[in-house]
Amino acid sequence: MPNLIADLDHMSLLALGVAAALALIILLRWTGERVVAPQAAAMLAGDGGYDHAVAGSDEHQPVLGRIAGRPGREGHDCTAELVPDVARNGELRGIWVLVDGARVGHIKPGEMDAFNAVMDGRPARCEAIIVGEGGLLGVRLDTAWPPRLD
Incomplete structure (x- = not known):
């Protein structure tokens, strides 16, 4: 067996490595869900209403579909992480909303100052739900208004 590997040229070894990586990716996709734990320590207080809609989720339909599949009437429960996008000069450009480490939308510009x-x-993080809304998937946050830490 050691002679077999030594006899292969670099391109053959590269092709074997790529084939093995693809096989591993396919196996992992078939056998489990991708779940990334939120990194934010701060938790936003919720009111149980899940009535705060996330903007821009229509641009992230493939990601939402991968996370939630086809959510039932009650939706798909998850944890959202709100991550400020700050320019080098310190100006707040936006607040991204991530679920399972993937960007799924943003906080509306008129609400950014209150959250920030x-x-x-x-x-910061909060409870969220992915729901079907008019043929598209949307994200709704469980946050009290005005926002506050739990």
């Missing part, structure tokens, strides 16, 4: 005041420029 509570988050103080640091990431």
